[in-house]
Amino acid sequence: MATTLEIIRGISQVMANSYDGASDVDGEPIKVGLKREEGSPINDSRVMDGFKVSFHNGEQLCIHYHSEIKLADVHAKNFENDISHMIDEIAKFIKKEYKKTTGSALSLKALGEVDAVVQQTSRVRTWVQAKRYYDIGGLDKNTEAVKGESKDSVDAKFKSFLDQGGWGKKSKNDTRKEPTQGQPVYQGKGKVKARKDIHSPYKAE
Numbered sequence: 001m002a003t004t005l006e007i008i009r010g011i012s013q014v015m016a017n018s019y020d021g022a023s024d025v026d027g028e029p030i031k032v033g034l035k036r037e038e039g040s041p042i043n044d045s046r047v048m049d050g051f052k053v054s055f056h057n058g059e060q061l062c063i064h065y066h067s068e069i070k071l072a073d074v075h076a077k078n079f080e081n082d083i084s085h086m087i088d089e090i091a092k093f094i095k096k097e098y099k100k101t102t103g104s105a106l107s108l109k110a111l112g113e114v115d116a117v118v119q120q121t122s123r124v125r126t127w128v129q130a131k132r133y134y135d136i137g138g139l140d141k142n143t144e145a146v147k148g149e150s151k152d153s154v155d156a157k158f159k160s161f162l163d164q165g166g167w168g169k170k171s172k173n174d175t176r177k178e179p180t181q182g183q184p185v186y187q188g189k190g191k192v193k194a195r196k197d198i199h200s201p202y203k204a205e
Helices: 004-016 079-102 156-163
Strands: 049-056 060-069 107-120 126-137 186-188 191-194
Touching (some): 004 049, 004 079, 060 107
Antiparallel strands (some): 186 191
16 A cells, blocks of 8 residues: 555656656657647647646645636536546546556546636636546555644754844944834935934934
8 A cells, every 4th residue: 555655756757747748758749638739839829738736635636727718618518527527637647657657556536526717818818727636545544644833943053043143133243323213214425314203303323
């Protein structure tokens, strides 16, 4: 049974090999099933889309999908189904590449529906951002959970060094006068001037 860290490392390696234009060991392009892979990268105007993943609670994987779309596609009957199908294809790609990379199978079970947000910057440019959560199977449930608050682990010598700077006390050989608390200080005609409040006149120090 794989640990959480092992699965995260395997998925991270899959994501490292899924950028636009990536190729396998034989030099063949890696196909995810995205719209950007359709047509010629030189002659055709490609639809730019992509995806990323994030982990939640150590047991869930969230697949995020982003794509440029036409405003007419938003009102289509199968719009939500197309987005859901695209994310499912990405999940299949992750499982297939995970098998190639680690030699072990990856189980992903969809949780709930796809959460999609459509945004528009103009009458021409529109894009969709969607995500869906998946339950990661085959995890080692005996992994010890993180408990308690984190403690200050700064080395004593390094902390002493920080205390000598802006975070610590003023140095003994620093003879500069302190500016008026909370008020601006400016330099005019070679003299530093300050004032107690915004209504008081400037006085040379």
